[in-house]
Amino acid sequence: MSDVAADAANPPLLPRSRTDWLPLILVPVLALAVLPLIGDVSSWVTLTIAGLAMGMMIFLMASGLTLVFGLMDIINFGHGVFISLGAYATLLVLGPLAGWASANSVALNLALLLLCIVVAMVLTGLVGAVFERVIVRPVYGNHLKQILVTMGGLIVTEQAIHAIWGASPIPIPLPETLRGAFVLGDIVMERYRVVAIGIGLLVFAAMQLLLNRTRIGLLIRAGVENPEMVEALGYRIRRLFVSVFVAGSALAGLGGVMWAFYRQTLTAGMGMEVMVLVFIVIIIGGLGSVGGCFVGSVLVALVANYVGFLAPKLALISNILVMALVLIWRPQGLFPVARR
Amino acid sequence: MTRISNSAKFDETRRQGPAIWLLSSDTPRSLLLSLILIGIVACLFAAPFVFSGSQPLSTAAKICVFVLLVASYDLLLGYTGIVSFAHTMFFGIGGYGIAIALERLGASWESVAIGLVSALALSAVLAAIIGLLSLRVRAIFFSMITLAVASAAAVLASQLSTITGGEDGLSFQLPAELRPAFRPLADPILGVTINGRILAYYLIFVVTVVIFLILLRIVNSPFGRVLQAIRENEFRAEALGYRVVAYRTAASVISALAATVAGALMALWLRYNGPDTTLSFSIMIDILLMVVIGGMGTLYGAIIGATLFVLAQSYLQILMGLGSTALAGIPLLPDLIHPDRWLLWLGALFIVSVYAFPGGIVGHLRRNRSP
Amino acid sequence: MAETSAEPLLKLESVHTHIGPYHILHGLNCEVPAGELTMLLGRNGAGKTTTLRTIMGLWQASSGSIRFDGRNITTLPTPDIARSGIAYVPESMAIFSDLTVRENIVLAARSGPVDTARLDWMLGLFPALKRFWNLPAGNLSGGQKQMLAIARAIAEPRRLLLVDEPTKGLAPVMVRSMIEAFRALKAAGETILLVEQNFHAASQLGDNVIVMEDGLVVHSGTMSDLVADKVLQRRLLGLSLDAHQ
Secondary structure, three states, X not given: OHHHHHHOOOOOOOOOOOOOOHHHHHHHHHHHHHHHHHOOHHHHHHHHHHHHHHXXXXXXXXHHHHHHHHHHOOOOOOHHHXXXXXXXXXXXXXXOOHHHHXXXXXXXXXXXXXXXXXXXXXXXXXXXXXXXXXXXXXXXOOHHHHHHHHHHHHHHHHHHXXXXXXXXXXXXXXXXXXOOEEEEOOEEEEHHHHXXXXXXXXXXXXXXXXXXXXXXXXXXXXXXXXHHHHHHOOOOHHHHHHHHHHHHHHHHHHHHHHHHHHHOEEOOXXXXXXXXXXXXXXXXXXXXXXXXXXXXHHHHHHHHHHHHHHOOOOHHHHHHHHHHHHHHHOOOOOOOXXXX | OHHHHHHHHHHHHHHHOHHHHHOOOOOOOOHHHHHHHHHHHHHHHHHHHHOOOXXXXXXXXXXXXXXXXXXXXXXXXXXXXXXXXXXXXXXHHHHHHHHHHHHHHOOOHXXXXXXXXXXXXXXXXXXXXXXXHHOOOOHHHHHHHHHHHHHHHHHHHHHOHHHHOHHHOEEOOOOHHHOOOOOOOOOOEOOEOOOHHXXXXXXXXXXXXHHHHHHHHHHOOHHHHHHHHXXXXXXXXXXXXXXXXXXXXXXXXXXXXXXXXXXXXXXXXXXXXXXXXXXXXXXXXXXXXXXXXXXXXXXXXHHHHHHHHHHHHHHHHHHHHHHHHHOOOOOOHHHHOXXXXXXXXXXXXXXXXXXXXXXXXXXXXHHHOOO | OOOOOOOOOEEEEEEEEEEOOEEEEEEEEEEEOOOOEEEEEEOOOXXXXXXXXXXXXXXXXXXXXXXXXXXEOOOOOHHHHHHOOEEEEOOOOOOOOOOEHHHHHHHHOOOOOOOHHHHXXXXXXXXXXXXXXXXXXXXXXXXXXXXXXXHHHOOOOOOEEEEEOOOOOOOHHHHHHHHHHHHHHHHOOOOEXXXXXXXXXXXXXXXXXXXXXXXXXXXXXXXXXXXXXXXXXXXXXOOXXXXXX
């Protein structure tokens, strides 16, 4: 790879990037534009942090779905069940390690969170592999059947969660040191939200690195655009797809853990509830685009928080309004993915 | 080819008389299926006289409403090939239309008419907007967008409590003729005293039958054939000059209207409407289960699916309860057949149906005996 | 230049291909000898693209056999066919427009980094690619995309190139440089099966020629024979060179 790069000494004659800046600028412009409306800076910071944290969690839950769609044209309506499953997986860790949660130690608390994430991702990754094999594989190329069959998978898995962990909501404790807020002057930032933003940014950065700097990333990006040609170059795209499906399910599991500690209550339907936001976000972002999914998540969450503060009545339908406006502006989403 | 055999069928119709005409020549085409359907319809027709008590009559009314709801959904899913998750929204609009009108304007037939007409108008406008906006891009957008819109509608209904009664919903009085105390006849018929409740049941039954026959007419009309052509090959239909978006939107409007009527009937029967009875996502899942298990793209599947599902909902749980207690002590197994887990098994049946019997029960029965 | 071995590099025997309800190839027989450039001619809808796609395994032959280098590849999955040494340049070019020119080439060199000599040779064939090396391939013009698509096919040594209408829609200048590029590839000993509508371009390049009609081969032989025989041309291709005179 490197010697190929070294060989291209000639400077390009066209402008370097075709990056579409408009949607990227949209988010900060929006955030700054509402500042005068909100009036005081500390409320604005609190709202923005809350919106960013929410956006990161939605991004975690949505990124896998959009990649799977882009790569294999599979729409998984059962994706939400991986979110629920990831959330319930925290019980596997919180059960034996309840002491770590109540300990007044940042290290133990973060270790606990990390352990929850690892266990959840392994579990949802495994279930994702089974889901792909049993539910999804027989219905490639047929959207109607995909929607139906993945809904069926959702029903069955949700019921299985009920059978295993019971049907009533289960409260879970937020680890001790993650409760409360950092206070800087009159600016209040809830600790857990800051952690959520950190994890979200970390995952996004890792995904960008993977997609842009590795051969697997190249393959995924190429596969999103034209899977057939990737095969004609000699790559077994099926294997790639299964890995992406498993990774996408694991990411949903990770999102589920973050979402679970945020809500501090587990229900089997919690994944499906948040799926509405997930779908809105991947439509806004452009089906198949990870960057679009990120921008869309942050956009939707910020708008929801600002509108909730400025005009609480409107907040109920703010997501739909954002989606409608974006689709009127760009019918294929913010970052349309080129396909064959 | 379809067109030729179809016109041939119409000639046959003129010879075969009014029954076939009523069914728009789209007969069940299987002896067993015909017998089952006749059995179900006969039971529903005679329900007030055959079964005693209010529980079976409520079950029968629920079956009627769901037959209508599922048949209208089948027009969309089975005949047009698009998946909507907003069907319960239209169901709910019908319910709330009746509930709000009767609660606010008093228990009169005028209120029923005002509620129903405004609900129909709202549904038509919403369905047209959603269709025109989302079917323009890709059919798969439609599914996701309807999901989003439906959830927003559910949130709205539970939040705007001054109008909708919020989570508690609305209870209301029916017009005098539909109340249990109403006695139109002095003497009982076949030993059953006719009251307003039975009249309400027959209102639901008749409306369901009439709209079902209209839907049957629609799917067998040239319009319905175009819908199926689009389902089979969108691009070819477009190339033949059919405006795919317009046809799909029209289908989604028709389907929404029928669902609205079903919601109105549901509210009339329950004398109540709330988020859980008409708007919840679990009803949407129920509809999907009924239409797929019954048989997509057959309309008759709606009758079978709805009947089977409502009966299962009411009686399968009892059976599973027995099994669960019998297996007590074994780990997990009793939990899996716990009465509350009946959806687990229907869900599995659903998946198997999509793979193995794409035509559901109706398709399977028809295949056994070639037409 | 052709080593006349017993078996040609690629051999199709009574290959049938169905796409959905349509029967496209009706028992195709043809051969591609090693080290030569074979032109595949025929009208629109004759089945040329289907032939290439069937060889590549992108559409599965419903019967018949495809042998490549003595090995039966009829039912192999596409990636395995590619790995056995066949490269494919589809009519749509199918370059990855979101990836840079460099990334397109990197991806095409499946077995590892492209060595400098090969890269110099490729960029010598298509100098324009060097100029746009780090730009998204979607920015390229139609002709440059075609160059990239071919460069991608030869990014690592292959036994056989399948190229579908490389001159389609290109400006005359581009067509000429494309013909030059194929001459150079021929000189380098590549085996090529080239679909072409433009008989004028085809006649300058081909060693051999296969003419298809309605999913069948109606003629095969050397290009020089066909160029010499005007009557045969008119019969096979309808639009003979005479027709324009």
